[in-house]
Amino acid sequence: MTLFSNPLVVDLLAKYRPIAAMTHTSALFQWDLETNMPEAGANARAQAQAEIELLRQKMTLDLTGLIEKAEKQKTLNDAEKGVIRVIKRELDFYQKIPADLLEQLQKATVEASVPWREARKKADFRIFQPHLEKITDLKRKQAERLNPSTHPYNALLDLFEEGLTITDLDQIFSVLIPQLKKILAKTLGQGKFPEKHPLEEADYDVEALKQVNEKLTSLLDMPGKRFRQDVSTHPFSIRIAGDDVRITTRYQPKNFKASMFGLIHECGHALYELQVDRELDFTPSGTGVSSGVHESQSRFWENIVGRSRQFTSMTYPLLKTKLSSLSLYDENQVYSYFNTVRPSLIRVEADELTYNFHIAMRYELEKKMLQGTVQVSELPSVWNDMIEEYLGKRPPDDAQGVLQDVHWSWGQYANFPGYSLGNVIAGMLWNTLTRKQLLPIKGDKSIPALKGWLAENIHKPGATYPPKELLNRVFGHGYDPSGLVSYLENKYLAPN
Ligand code: MG
Numbered sequence: 001m002t003l004f005s006n007p008l009v010v011d012l013l014a015k016y017r018p019i020a021a022m023t024h025t026s027a028l029f030q031w032d033l034e035t036n037m038p039e040a041g042a043n044a045r046a047q048a049q050a051e052i053e054l055l056r057q058k059m060t061l062d063l064t065g066l067i068e069k070a071e072k073q074k075t076l077n078d079a080e081k082g083v084i085r086v087i088k089r090e091l092d093f094y095q096k097i098p099a100d101l102l103e104q105l106q107k108a109t110v111e112a113s114v115p116w117r118e119a120r121k122k123a124d125f126r127i128f129q130p131h132l133e134k135i136t137d138l139k140r141k142q143a144e145r146l147n148p149s150t151h152p153y154n155a156l157l158d159l160f161e162e163g164l165t166i167t168d169l170d171q172i173f174s175v176l177i178p179q180l181k182k183i184l185a186k187t188l189g190q191g192k193f194p195e196k197h198p199l200e201e202a203d204y205d206v207e208a209l210k211q212v213n214e215k216l217t218s219l220l221d222m223p224g225k226r227f228r229q230d231v232s233t234h235p236f237s238i239r240i241a242g243d244d245v246r247i248t249t250r251y252q253p254k255n256f257k258a259s260m261f262g263l264i265h266e267c268g269h270a271l272y273e274l275q276v277d278r279e280l281d282f283t284p285s286g287t288g289v290s291s292g293v294h295e296s297q298s299r300f301w302e303n304i305v306g307r308s309r310q311f312t313s314m315t316y317p318l319l320k321t322k323l324s325s326l327s328l329y330d331e332n333q334v335y336s337y338f339n340t341v342r343p344s345l346i347r348v349e350a351d352e353l354t355y356n357f358h359i360a361m362r363y364e365l366e367k368k369m370l371q372g373t374v375q376v377s378e379l380p381s382v383w384n385d386m387i388e389e390y391l392g393k394r395p396p397d398d399a400q401g402v403l404q405d406v407h408w409s410w411g412q413y414a415n416f417p418g419y420s421l422g423n424v425i426a427g428m429l430w431n432t433l434t435r436k437q438l439l440p441i442k443g444d445k446s447i448p449a450l451k452g453w454l455a456e457n458i459h460k461p462g463a464t465y466p467p468k469e470l471l472n473r474v475f476g477h478g479y480d481p482s483g484l485v486s487y488l489e490n491k492y493l494a495p496n
Contacts, residue, residue, distance in 0.1 A: 003079035003280070004079060005077075006070075006075075006080050008070045012070050012083070012087070013083065013283055019056060020283065020286075021282075022052055022059075026052055027238050028240050029045060029049060029052075031240065033045055034233070035230045042113070043110075046106065050103055050106040050110075053102055057099060060087075060090050061094055061095065064095075067088060078465070079279075079280075079464055082461070082463060082464030083283050083284050086463050101141060101145070104138055105138050108138055109135060109411040111131060112409040115127050115128050116403070120404070121399070123397035125380045125398045125402060129376060132408055133377075135408065135411050136376055139152075139370065139411060143155040150165075151166055151367070153366065153367050153370050153413075153414055157169075161291055161421060162289070163466050163468050164417075164421075164467070164479075172420070173356075175482075176360075177356070180357065180485075180488070183489060184354060186493055187493065193339050194336050194340055195340060196342065197333075199257070199334075202255075202256075203253060203325070204323055205324070209259055212319060213229075216260065216264065219444070219447065220271070221447060221451065222270065225243075227245050227246070229246070229248065229249060230248050231248060232248035234248075235248050235249050235263075235265070235266055236266065237267075237270045237273075239273040242280075242281040245270045245273045247263070249263045256325075257338055258349070261307070261338075264302045265298040267301060268298035269294055271451060271459070272293075272297040273287065275460065276288070285462045285463040285464050286462050287462055289461075292417070292479075293471075294418075295423075296422045296423075298422065300429050303352055306338075310441045313331060314444070339352075341353050341354070343391040345391070345400045347359075347362075357390040359420040360390065361389075365382065366413055366416065369413075424479055424480070427481065427483035427486070427488075428479075428480060428484075430486075431482075431487070432475060432483075433450070438453060
């Protein structure tokens with residue numbers, strides 16, 4: 001049965017296909033940029049990407065009349081309402097953001113890429129400062145265009161997490177952060193989960209770990225013909241098409257768990273895209289609905305499944321065969337290594353208990369930057385003060401502070417909360433799936449059962465329902481941090 005029958009919607013979708021083809025092209029460009037492109041190709045790629053974006057704007061604006069007509073149709077099914085809602089959001093964006101602002105933003109972010117890398121390498125914020133000033137100024141203008149009657153953060157947040165506002169986020173963090181502080185203090189006091197483990201300093205054989213990662217993708221039953229993995233500096237996952245989803249991993253010299261859990265994380269993102277209803281291919285709803293929901297899928301597989309006691313039991317024999325450094329450590333010790341807990345300065349290396357402090361801090365700081373109460377020039381010192389307040393540690397230099405993340409150089413303001421929302425929704429999943437006895441996993445057969453449940457409940461509709469509505473349908477309520485708190489208490493504080 002086909003999802004779409006309303007003639008106006010069918011017509012609109014036919015006219016949308018060239019736009020979907022441009023999404024396909026841009027995604028392939030992006031993947032190539034991160035994996036294969038020679039460095040000097042960057043300028044031409046940036047120009048080409050900007051041209052595509054402008055073309056996309058023009059093609060979307062050309063559909064204005066049809067979109068407005070389709071929107072007025074009375075008897076639409078959920079899938080039809082979904083595609084119209086998503087196209088309408090794209091149209092709204094392109095109507096409000098003039099072409100020259102789109103182009104300036106695109107150029108400013110491309111121009112910032114090399115200075116950010118250099119600044120980070122030399123731990124010298126001044127190299128990046130003028131670029132970030134320009135980007136911040138353009139983002140304020142963008143927010144003003146999108147919604148002049150609200151906090152600039154709300155306007156930008158909506159681009160990543162539809163319908164979410166700072167009122168929601170303030171509420172979530174005000175519950176989550178004090179609870180996390182308590183769990184962290186108790187966990188550190190008990191000492192059951194070590195702060196450090198010698199395996200973090202151990203070298204490993206990259207070829208052997210590649211074989212492990214290969215096996216892990218088969219354990220997760222990733223469909224070989226529709227999925228591929230490559231190596232890149234920063235791991236990511238990208239949808240090219242419903243039958244072509246790609247991830248990357250990285251292999252640093254030590255600490256093999258970073259590569260292994262990075263791989264599982266990206267597989268979680270990829271599974272979401274691979275399990276979207278194929279009838280939504282080439283429609284605007286044929287992809288994950290928001291940053292938060294997407295990240296919930298990666299964090300679910302990485303942390304709730306991947307770092308569990310049961311998954312460690314499943315993978316330990318394989319790891320022991322392949323990685324010689326493991327000969328000294330039994331299964332319990334490897335589980336401890338997977339779950340070390342300590343406040344640290346680098347977000348991407350943070351454990352489950354301290355990760356959200358990094359996000360809460362960036363969220364507070366970004367609000368001030370967009371409002372103009374913190375100037376870009378003040379950032380390094382404000383960053384250091386704020387992170388010290390959350391983690392009790394002060395960065396020794398800006399590379400370990402304000403320069404660590406790439407997001408601002410990309411012009412991504414208001415995207416960080418998506419990571420915490422991902423953890424929150426993953427906690428909601430833990431709650432529900434534990435009640436349904438799909439968790440904790442019990443061997444290989446649990447994996448397809450979990451994938452099947454996620455496909456039916458989260459993945460299949462793609463972007464058909466806005467995130468709050470999707471959560472309501474699945475859980476009976478919106479973003480609720482209590483599931484995450486229960487999950488963490490259960491894992492870190494339970495006796496035995
Ligand atoms: Mg992710």
